[in-house]
Amino acid sequence: MKKILGIGNALVDILIRIDDEKLLEQLNLPKGSMQLVNKERSDEILMALKEMPYSLAAGGSAANTIHGLGMLGAPTGYIGVIGRDEFGKSFEKDMRDAGIAPTLIQSETETGRAITLITPDSERTFATYLGAAIELSASSIQHLASSIFSGYNYLHIEGYLVQNHDLIRAAVELARKNGLLVSLDLASYNVVETNLAFLEEIVKKHVDILFANEEEAKAFTGYEPEEALHHMGQFCEVAVVKTGSKGSMVKSQGVVSEIGIIPVNPIDTTGAGDLYAAGFLYGHALGWPLVKCGETGALLAGHIIEEIGAKMRVQTWEVLKERIL
Secondary structure, three states: OOOEEEEOOOEEEEEEEOOOOHHHHHOOOOOOOEEEOOHHHHHHHHHHOOOOOEEEEEEOHHHHHHHHHHHOOOOEEEEEEEEOOHHHHHHHHHHHHOOOEEEEEEEOOOEEEEEEEEOOOOOEEEEEEEEHHHHOOHHHHHHHHHHHHHHOOEEEEEHHHHHOHHHHHHHHHHHHHOOOEEEEEOOOHHHHHHOHHHHHHHHHHHOOEEEEEHHHHHHHHOOOHHHHHHHHOOOOOEEEEEOHHHOEEEEEOOEEEEEOOOOOOOOOOOOHHHHHHHHHHHHHHOOOOHHHHHHHHHHHHHHHOOOOOOOOOHHHHHHHHHHHO
């Protein structure tokens, strides 16, 4: 099977369910967005929520995707930066336990964290303190390139990284130089809006597989899902638009395939897009038809939203592997 390398912000997710959406307004966090905050602001939000129960999990968009691929048995690697702290140790252990070969640069800065607020409709809103993750740089990628990139067939990039233009440009150029296909998940509509011109340049020149949900697709193209898919499909080999409970659409070589969903009881949408990408890339790396790739993505996305957070139990993965194979 072809090998898939991920690159992203290595974060620990702090998952908190809230009953009242007004709390998001009080905290000045637009619903469904990903806001970058400094340590002081992150501490302030945690203090405001200190009476609420929470859970912890290794996270970050690309890390979630690579973790899902690892749990399916795919040969995978991951590049990120962690702190020399307990969160960093926990992150590395989680990745290694999934069979992933992590290349984790260690920093004196503490490991980043994403406060994830989950509303009753299962939507999630992020306040992200990047911590050590922000220290991932173009120079560090260039230093690793000869020893890492040449052993892989795909590079999967999370859209949250596009705020570091030099890093993304270095990553996609090195991927191309080493013959890797480039997969990009747009990740968040507000990140797309802020970096639109740069994203358009990168997608047109370097991206082979592009993932977006309907909000991200609209931010990127200005169009509703179907038209957005056609627009995205002009620039890359495979374009995917995920439309939540309506399923997803895939376009490649002028052909559009509509992918349905599996019936589920949604609790938390955290990780749904990341696990969809994991299933899709798993099938793509095996040379499956794109419809089957999309169906595999939908299967994983459907099961993850029945859990809190972006991780599933080992027993669930065993059942899913039997269904997929």
